[in-house]
Amino acid sequence: MASQKTTARSIDPLTLEVVELIGTVVARYYEEYEEAAAEHALTGAQARLLSLLSLEPLPMRRLAQKLKCEPSNVTGIVDRLEARGLVERRPDPSDRRVKLAAATQEGRQLARSLRDSLDFAREPLAGLSREERLALRGLLLRMLGADAGA
Incomplete structure (x- = not known):
């Protein structure tokens, strides 16, 4: 029985x-994302x-949930982006x-410029x-437990 546990835990070379x-x-x-963010005078967290x-x-x-950080960290990031005119706070119409937090027109343009400067994923793909x-997308979605038809 102990050998089954050991075998179940070992990773085959292909999976590794x-x-x-x-x-x-x-x-x-x-790495590229951080470099691109720095070129726009942003931290990686601000860029994300x-x-x-x-x-x-x-x-x-x-x-905070999407960035997997504390709400107080998000407040600080939004404060800094708001000071640069890239983000604004507004009341939620439903509550x-x-x-x-919403990107301003300037913020959306900067985000687009940042995305356009990310060659790492675009060039190999x-x-x-x-x-x-399509096959790669399907496999990645499957690995994440998402519907490959999405």
């Missing part, structure tokens, strides 16, 4: 290689928050007690056919 490759991809992405807000206004608590990108 895939895990290492995923780690390398993630590390490269974050601005990127989220360029899609839609969000309550501060939801931003005026809740404050939404451009070398894949549409079918290969």
Whole structure:
């Protein structure tokens, strides 16, 4: 019985290689993301928050959940982005007690510029056919437990 536990916990070489490759991809992405953010005089956390807000206004608590950090950290990040004119606070139309953070026009333009400067993911993916990108998306969604048809 003890040998079954040991066997179940060991990782086969192919799985280990895939895990290492995923780690390398993630590390490269974050490295380039931090560099791109710095070129726009942003920290990585500021860039991620601005990127989220360029899609839609969000309550501060939801931003904290998405960024996996404390709400007080989000408040500080929003304060700094607001001081630069990239973000504004506004009341939530459905509940005026809740404050939404929203990207300003300048913030959305900066977020777009930041996305456009991220070549790491775009260039290697451009070398894949549409079918290969669809297959990769499906596999990643499956790994995350999401519906591959989404």
